[in-house]
Amino acid sequence: MIADPRTSVAFSGHRTYCGDAADALHRTVGELYVRGFRTFLSGMAVGFDLAAAEAVLELRERMPDVRLIAAVPFQGQEARFSQSDRERFSRVLSAADVVEVLSPVYHRGCYAVRNDFLVDHARVLVAWYDGSPGGTHYTVRRAMRRGLEILDLHPAASALPAFAPTLFG
Known part of the structure; x- marks a missing residue:
């Protein structure tokens, strides 16, 4: 059962993530x-997704009401x-x-179906996004269009670009 999106957080980030923001990720x-979010969704890709899921599992050791949803694309x-x-x-x-x-x-x-699932079931997106094209770019843009709060932990991401609608959304 998927939890209430109003209390859910999704993660999206590059596969090249190598633990660079581990402290910021755990803190976030x-x-x-503390803000009331209890359900966390991971897309289960190598890199940021798995690191975020592991951070959630560590929090769950102290806060047993935390839930992790693994969104596996296939x-x-x-x-x-x-x-x-x-x-x-596997762990x-x-x-x-x-x-x-x-x-x-x-x-x-x-x-893309997995990324849509993540955004559609969350109110906050925690990202590791450097502005480059790809799945994380797609997910961040979709989250912006849907009005999610976006927390980008990438050091090169001083500010997300303003959303500008295009003919294709």
Whole structure:
């Protein structure tokens, strides 16, 4: 069961994330808990997504009312990961309160479906976004269009660009 989006947080970030903002990530998750957020959604990708999920699980050790939802874009996503990342994925997945597998197989667009799911079920997006194109860019833009609060932990992200609607949204 997906929780109330009004008390939910989603994460989106680059796969190149290597723990650069670990302190800020843990602090942000704790601050969001204090603000009343209890459900956290991870897209389960290598990099920022898994790091964020692990930060949520650490918070849950102290605050048992915290819930982690693993939004897996397709069954077998982890087969494309390195061995160490497959092990991290497995640990996080087994500790998640809810696992939502959004497609039984990979298909073109399955990551966008996952990103839409994250944004559509949250009020806040915590990002590791450097402005480059890709899935995180897509997710941040969608979150902006939907009026989510966006907390970007990337040091190069001094300010998110203002949303300017285009013909395609």
